[in-house]
Amino acid sequence: MGKIRRREFLVAGMSLAATPLLRSTAWAQQKTIKIGALYPLTGNLASTGLDCRRGVELAVDIINGKYDLNLPLAKTEGLPNLGGAKIELVWADTKGEPKNGQAEAERLVTQDKVVACIGAYQSAVTKTASQATERLKIPYVCSDSSSPTLTERDFKYFFRVSPHDGSFAKDQFSFLKDLEKTKKQKVETVALLYENTEFGANVGKEELKYAQEFGYKVVADISYAANATDVTSEVGRLIKANPDVLMHASYITDAILFTKTFKEMGFNPKGFVTMAGYIEPGYLPAVKADGNFMIIRSTFALDLAKKKPLVGQVNELYKKKFNLDLGENASRSFTAPFIIADAINRAKTTDAETVVKALRETNIPGDQVLYPWKGVQFDPKTQQNIYAIGTLVQIQDQAYHTVWPFESAAKDLVWPFPSWKSRK
């Protein structure tokens, strides 16, 4: 009994002593602006979550510090209109599950009192997380989830900065038309291949729609499990269908497995036009030269630096901090903190309604983003960034190079796909 009393006394004593500390930190806390960041930090997509995290952390570093970069709020420390207040990130691990997306968003808002949320990479998780913020009337800025349905919900508090799979799919077909017009390469048939969760299925649907719109014949429409042990059946069917072009939406594991199987079985369409998995940082180290000549939709490529020095400058900072080159995921997640910080700064307050109004008025010029966009401006109804476009990159010499739109290309497109046999 005596032991317990002593322990209780110690605890009480320590908390009394800590109170002045608490008070001072509470005061100090008023000088930070809390933003909730939701990502799959553990679980199957943890390596991607880590990638996104790196992008977000660099962005907040730049906002909070003083950098001579042509990015919003880079040149000042923190947010000047709020007395230099700095952004404080509050991280939440969604484990890639939609129910955690909702729980974590709620927790971040009601318990950690974040003023806005960003994330969550997986569209299914972003769906539930932003549902929670919509219910709680807190702004949510997403720059890394690509499901078109996210901006078809008539939400008032949700904004998406990056392109979505609908526009990416359309880009793929615009590319094919362009190919015919500019490079005189005819394509008639396409095969659609996609992994069978929300991401892939959505892409497949959009691609089917645009194929019909643009007048291409779909000779195969195959979905599969991303963690398949073996894909010879799928590739066998593709070989039988004999398409001119294969469009493949995958995660990284299936991108690797399929690449190897394409080579093994000698599948040689005129071109591979792919999404996501092939541009993950882990893909090229895994497949090496076998990745050459794959074409991938992208928002970002390092060679954009040729026309936009900002890209090179940011990559230098990223490399210094993480010893890695900036990749697709990191670059996409990199953008959201700037958009929300810029809005809060213009709103001169963290009050949700004012910030949302400021978000709607966002008008960031094209030279202040890492991509070849005209800028960031949100559609008044869908709150999707109207200037968000994708590009196509092609892997050549085991590096990613922008090849389309042809006007912004850093390197010439290699087409048709050099057969596996002819490459050693």
Next chain:
Amino acid sequence: MFDQLLQQIVNSLLIGSVYSLVAIGLTLIWGVMNIINFAHGDFLMIGMFIAFWMYTLYGIDPLLSIPLCAAGLFLLGYLVYRFIVSKVMGGPGLAQLVVTFGVSIFLANFAVMLWTPDFRLIDHPLLSGTWMIGAVPLSIPKFAASLGSVIVSAAVVLFLRKTKTGKAILATEMNRDSALLMGINTDRVNALSFGIGSALVGIAGAFLSMYYYIYPQVGGLFGLISFCIVAFGGFGSIEGAFLAGIVIGFVQTLGGYFFDPAYKYAIVFMVYLITVWIRPQGLLG
């Protein structure tokens, strides 16, 4: 188009024998102890990682790592048996089922902690590339895995039938109580079987690492399929597991090719359920 069909048949045999290799370790454990090792897929993952690190750190090709993977997994299996599984042997059946789930969750996340969730590939194994048999490409690493599967299965069967220890294991498998009466130390037999069964899946891991990507959760689907194969082939029957693996390889590949790849695993599970309904003891059980 006959070429493509031939290709699919060849692949059925290849993937089927890889499955067999993964499953024979499981059936041994199951047959002897009546325990399903739900961590079997994760043991496979550990085997793959051993091969990977041997390659990356010391330049040892996975083919040469086979004995190492076998030894490493034997040790892991033995330890898991000695300190975890043996303690639930006398207990309720549910605990026996659930304890290896705990091992599975622990191992997969231990791997995440040690090696991060990133994907690894062994880029230049000794056995790589394809042989062309007419117009049909034959993946060399998969072919090696199939050969390995045949050799290992035959070796295990011989071991069980011809050696004293092997016969003791078989006896325990057939009738535990009689084996006890005959003076067989069933606890030692259990430990040995768990060790050997794990070593076998370690060998499978070494072969698989030659062409498949490696990451902490890789065991999931392989493990699930191997449970079905073992039940399908008949618990405890090595020949049954071998045969069942091949059959499942065919069901998966041809089912996916002719019917719909999106359903291929559903077809596998369906075939398993139907078989179990008609013949609960499996093909050769």
Next chain:
Amino acid sequence: MRTFTSRQVSVSAVVLVLLLFFPLVARGSFPMHVMIMLFMFAMMGVAWNIMGGYAGMFSFGQVAFFGIGAYTSSYLLVTHHISPWIGIFVGGILAALTAAAIGIPCSNLRGHYFAIASIAFGEIVRIQFNNWKLIGAAEGLTLPMLPESFANFMFHSSKAPYYYIILGFLLAALIVCYLVATSKMGFYFRAIKESHEVAKVLGINFVHYRLMAIMISAFLTAMAGTFYAQYILYLDPESVLILPISVQIVLVAMLGGAGSVIGPVIGAAILIPVSEITRVMLGHKGTGIDMMVYGTLIMLISVYQPQGVWGLLSSIGRRAR
């Protein structure tokens, strides 16, 4: 009928009152969320117990019924604007019928064999739903955000109504389980569990009772699925039809004490907060430590306390007397 000791009655009453008052004192939505998940899994654990703990059919495929319940009521709501209160009933029936359909071929299986078959069954359902365009396939279903009301089974400004509903469901499940356990049916279940052969000799209509257990279990689990759909407002096969949910249900029942009515509630009360809190505290580091803790806990329980916490408490109680 089993009689309760006065101690059991008073403890239960106190706990119930505390639970009823909890939403009034809870600070923030996270504790409420944890309790809601706790009740939901407790309910599914109780449902599992009816076929697993009592009748010896260790199902690792419960998630299929959870998914069927969630998808049925959501599909009816989204496409035909049918109230989820009707949908929940329809979902339960469909789940029970599916359970009967799978139960017949599996009626002779026991122990591990039944477990593996149930896993295969769960996976087949998942793959089917993943490819079924009618209910959204892999894209899933998004529930409309209707104005909040009890009739709409949807609430936005507070979690308290969800809390009370799922608590109500849990109590209903407990009552069902209690009635089953203490009835003739429960006696037959235990006989079947002990020995198939003896049960047959005693003339117990073996298949009939097995099917009943499975169907009741499926119905209750499906109800939890509908609740989940109305709570999260979005479902896809990756969130409502995956094996880890089935495993979690079994763990909850086993940890608390399979074969006792209240066991799964205790199991959920330990496992759910542990997994939620470790995720919040350790998950964000991305090292998987939280799951390692979870896995270790499972191993420890299986080895040292396979009868679950309830088994532990009962034996203490017995020793004390």
